[in-house]
Amino acid sequence: MGENSFAHRKYMYFHDQKYPHEAIDIHHIEVQSNGAKRVFLSLLTAIVVGNALYLVLTKEKSVTLLFSSFLLWAFLRKLLLGKPVKKESVVIMPTLGIQLETLYISGRITRQFVPVSKILKPVLQECVTPVTCYWSLSLVLREEEELTPVFKELRPPLKMLIPVWKALCAATGEGSSHSRTEDSGDAEEGVRSETNP
The missing domain is CATH 2.30.29 (PH-domain like)
Structure with a gap:
């Protein structure tokens, strides 16, 4: 610099x-850039993969689970990206x-x-x-x-x-x-x- x-x-x-x-x-x-985008994308991937595994293993389609994961995703986006x-x-x-x-x-x-x-x-x-x-x-x-x-x-x-x-x-x-x-x-x-x- x-x-x-x-x-x-x-x-x-x-x-x-x-x-x-x-x-x-x-x-x-x-x-x-402080790496927040990478952390955000990895957390989003973990949430999506976790939800997919849960739905496959339990054979249920829970709307509440999907809705809560989207709320968590929005909160993490706001928190990490500012x-x-x-x-x-x-x-x-x-x-x-x-x-x-x-x-x-x-x-x-x-x-x-x-x-x-x-x-x-x-x-x-x-x-x-x-x-x-x-x-x-x-x-x-x-x-x-x-x-x-x-x-x-x-x-x-x-x-x-x-x-x-x-x-x-x-x-x-x-x-x-x-x-x-x-x-x-x-x-x-x-x-x-x-x-x-």
Whole structure:
């Protein structure tokens, strides 16, 4: 992995630079494959083979058994595969706007375009729930009451959000907060001072 990509537990960050930096800046956060699909397929095979053997040995056709095995299969699928998102990307076009893309495992892609003139400021915020605590990157938009999350499905760590936040700050003219974070020497402390007044 080069300096344009790094991994952190279950996420992989890529900074795509196939276009000139001034024209288009693309940041990807991808879910790493952890073998859950293989485990899921082996469990599904075990359930189907077990049911088939049971039905052959008992010479009964139990609808309850088949129904319960399908419920177990659905529960294991949800448990092992988690969110059906493969990758989320931020495409920054400084003169036009920002395109937010989500690629699902099924192949479906959702896109949202936000014009640069509508963006007031990109913000990093710490989100606390009764169960967990995580960082979120959002956009403050003109004439919008709610923040627009940049990564709608994934919860990447702060380490991966900082390069995207800096690029968004540079594209939207928020260069002062970008330089303040770099000068502090500790990016995490700079982000905390920016996000917590």
